[in-house]
Amino acid sequence: MATAISTEKNFFEIKKGIASWLFTLDHKRIGLMYFYAIISFFLVGVILGLLMRLELIAPGETIVKPTTYNQIFTLHGVIMIFLFIIPSIPAIFGNFFLPIMLGTDDVAFPRLNLLSWWLYVGGAVFALLTLVVGDGPADTGWTFYAPYSVQTGTNVTLSVLAAFILGFSSILTGLNFIVTIHRLRAPGMTFNKMPLFAWSLYATSWIQLLATPIIGITLLMIVAERVFGIGLFDPSIGGDPILYQHLFWIYSHPAVYIMALPAMGIISELIPSFAKRTIFGYKAIAYSSMAIAFVGYFVWGHHMFTSGMSGTARVIFSILTFIVAIPTAVKVFNWVATLYKGSIDVQTPLLYALAFIFQFLIGGLSGLVLAALAADIHVHDTYFVVGHFHYVMFGGTGFAMFGALHYWFPKIWGRMYNKRTANIGFALLTVGFNFLYFPMMILGLMGMPRRYYDYLPRFTDLNVISTVGSWILAIGLIIMLWNLIRAKKTGEKVGRNPWGSISMEWQTKSPPPLENFDKLPELNEGGPYHYKH
Amino acid sequence: MKDDNHPHIVNYKEHFGTWIGLMILTVMTVVVSVTNANLQMLTVLTALTIATTKAVLVAYYYMHLKFDQKIYRIMLWVVMGLFVSFMILTIIDYITR
Numbered sequence: 288m289a290t291a292i293s294t295e296k297n298f299f300e301i302k303k304g305i306a307s308w309l310f311t312l313d314h315k316r317i318g319l320m321y322f323y324a325i326i327s328f329f330l331v332g333v334i335l336g337l338l339m340r341l342e343l344i345a346p347g348e349t350i351v352k353p354t355t356y357n358q359i360f361t362l363h364g365v366i367m368i369f370l371f372i373i374p375s376i377p378a379i380f381g382n383f384f385l386p387i388m389l390g391t392d393d394v395a396f397p398r399l400n401l402l403s404w405w406l407y408v409g410g411a412v413f414a415l416l417t418l419v420v421g422d423g424p425a426d427t428g429w430t431f432y433a434p435y436s437v438q439t440g441t442n443v444t445l446s447v448l449a450a451f452i453l454g455f456s457s458i459l460t461g462l463n464f465i466v467t468i469h470r471l472r473a474p475g476m477t478f479n480k481m482p483l484f485a486w487s488l489y490a491t492s493w494i495q496l497l498a499t500p501i502i503g504i505t506l507l508m509i510v511a512e513r514v515f516g517i518g519l520f521d522p523s524i525g526g527d528p529i530l531y532q533h534l535f536w537i538y539s540h541p542a543v544y545i546m547a548l549p550a551m552g553i554i555s556e557l558i559p560s561f562a563k564r565t566i567f568g569y570k571a572i573a574y575s576s577m578a579i580a581f582v583g584y585f586v587w588g589h590h591m592f593t594s595g596m597s598g599t600a601r602v603i604f605s606i607l608t609f610i611v612a613i614p615t616a617v618k619v620f621n622w623v624a625t626l627y628k629g630s631i632d633v634q635t636p637l638l639y640a641l642a643f644i645f646q647f648l649i650g651g652l653s654g655l656v657l658a659a660l661a662a663d664i665h666v667h668d669t670y671f672v673v674g675h676f677h678y679v680m681f682g683g684t685g686f687a688m689f690g691a692l693h694y695w696f697p698k699i700w701g702r703m704y705n706k707r708t709a710n711i712g713f714a715l716l717t718v719g720f721n722f723l724y725f726p727m728m729i730l731g732l733m734g735m736p737r738r739y740y741d742y743l744p745r746f747t748d749l750n751v752i753s754t755v756g757s758w759i760l761a762i763g764l765i766i767m768l769w770n771l772i773r774a775k776k777t778g779e780k781v782g783r784n785p786w787g788s789i790s791m792e793w794q795t796k797s798p799p800p801l802e803n804f805d806k807l808p809e810l811n812e813g814g815p816y817h818y819k820h
Numbered sequence: 821m822k823d824d825n826h827p828h829i830v831n832y833k834e835h836f837g838t839w840i841g842l843m844i845l846t847v848m849t850v851v852v853s854v855t856n857a858n859l860q861m862l863t864v865l866t867a868l869t870i871a872t873t874k875a876v877l878v879a880y881y882y883m884h885l886k887f888d889q890k891i892y893r894i895m896l897w898v899v900m901g902l903f904v905s906f907m908i909l910t911i912i913d914y915i916t917r
């Protein structure tokens with residue numbers, strides 16, 4: 288560590304100008320660049336979602352034609368999955384806070400880190416290009432199922448290449464974090480003294496590193512089939528469409544844990560910080576992350592119960608899927624047990640954490656309905672599934688991300704937001720969210736299929752409720768963002784540790800200096816969550 | 821850590837032995853294919869097993885995995901195990917359809 292660099296100035300002040308950001312090697316700046324890029328795409332995705340809800344406010348054609356609707360949900364899915372939720376927490380908060388929480392000055396490979404960001408931007412450009420060239424965005428759904436994806440005239444090749452490039456960004460981030468965690472922990476910080484957020488990133492990184500290449504190859508196979516007519520997946524030229532589904536889900540199910548694990552890591556930070564109490568079952572939480580990452584590799588077939596996969600394989604995948612629920616339940620149990628008899632300080636981040644637990648539980652339990660072979664035959668490809676995965680990804684990971692944003696906001700920008708307004712934003716988001724997605728579950732059970740721009744008149748009432756919910760959610764989102772943007776400029780300045788947390792990132796200044804610490808960080812006595820009463 | 825600075829020097833005999841091993845395995849692959857050995861389902865399995873063995877030999881001896889820290893071997897085997905499980909689970913679908 289060079290001692291010449293001033294710790295008087297924070298990482299914003301040390302250098303100015305656009306180039307000092309675009310070519311920065313500082314993990315904090317890269318994290319923030321991810322933040323701005325990812326939030327922008329999230330908002331684009333939200334607008335597409337709102338458009339779909341508007342179309343579905345009444346049966347029949349309301350605002351868009353069927354093909355356009357198909358393109359909208361595909362673009363919505365691709366943006367939300369590949370550009371928002373997969374990078375979200377690791378790329379933003381992992382980049383910003385992992386090195387600080389490990390007590391070091393940067394990730395192991397800062398240049399690779401910058402390259403990951405540029406690859407993200409490159410992938411995003413490809414995704415946006417689909418809007419302006421040829422026949423417009425793909426209309427296959429974000430899953431690009433063959434044989435339709437091989438036959439349709441829309442821009443599948445470009446979309447698939449976008450996902451391919453984004454995959455590399457993800458792999459490099461994973462690699463970087465694994466090496467950082469192995470090599471750069473502060474002296475004395477063994478694996479079992481590591482913050483749980485770091486543990487969750489460690490498990491996530493292994494999935495990013497090992498599963499992502501599979502989707503890469505698979506997507507290239509789609510391109511090969513489209514461009515050169517090689518018969519891989521399309522039965523009319525000798526391929527097997529179910530093979531595509533296998534390959535796609537071998538990655539895409541573990542990818543669900545790329546989304547969920549970092550969120551669980553955030554919750555494991557928020558809860559002890561606001562319950563002011565030692566986390567219950569540190570090792571159980573840490574190791575269950577690894578268990579989830581591991582078992583998560585062997586359950587992909589639950590997406591294929593109605594595809595024509597063999598009966599034997601279906602039973603095996605159904606059983607394996609039930610096993611994943613166990614380590615997840617372990618975590619929920621530990622969070623609730625941590626709150627028990629804690630000195631709970633109800634602040635906005637904690638509210639997000641509680642909403643996470645509530646909504647993730649609904650998402651997880653509805654997942655068990657889908658994992659049960661017989662039940663899934665009924666609800667597969669209905670709105671039940673749409674409700675389920677929004678509860679997991681948005682109600683779970685999305686809310687955890689907002690919680691993290693409210694938790695670390697004072698550390699990143701050195702200012703505090705208006706807590707009352709933040710709570711109002713939170714309340715509207717939560718109410719809107721549940722009005723938006725809970726009716727979808729009921730609609731699914733009633734038999735409304737997903738991915739249609741139209742529906743039977745008897746589904747109207749619940750669809751109207753859902754659409755109104757989407758407006759409430761949108762208002763909540765606007766209030767939340769407006770409150771934070773205002774706070775960034777005019778919020779009250781805060782010191783090092785506004786929440787009274789014992790986590791290492793709160794020992795340094797807010798915002799941190801370039802090399803993260805102005806004095807040597809100290810490990811907390813008795814483990815990272817040992818609060819003394 | 822200590823291994824980093826003191827590379828293991830593999831002696832000539834070890835290198836040569838590995839080479840012989842690889843050659844024998846190559847001959848096996850060729851023999852299996854030209855004699856059209858009727859192994860049915862096992863044809864792919866045999867070919868893959870031989871190829872994997874060869875890859876492991878190269879990795880262990882020529883790429884010095886054997887003399888490196890244990891963690892690298894663990895990583896290799898975890899990835900291999902994972903890959904094999906993907907294959908097995910997928911193939912179960914095909915052979916029981």
Ligand code: HEM
Nearest residue numbers: 333336337339360364367372428429680681737738739757
């Ligand atoms: C205002 C917020 C949102 C609204 C109103 C919304 C609405 C919808 C609707 C109505 C569909 C179903 C389309 C159909 O099957 O006909 C859908 C699909 C989907 N949504 Fe959202 N959504 C929102 C946010 C999100 C978020 C945050 C994520 C991910 C983190 C997400 C991921 C997806 C995915 C992956 C699909 C499936 C697309 C496909 O079928 O290929 N959405 N969304």
Ligand SMILES: [Cu+2]
Nearest residue numbers: 540543587590
């Ligand atoms: Cu899955």
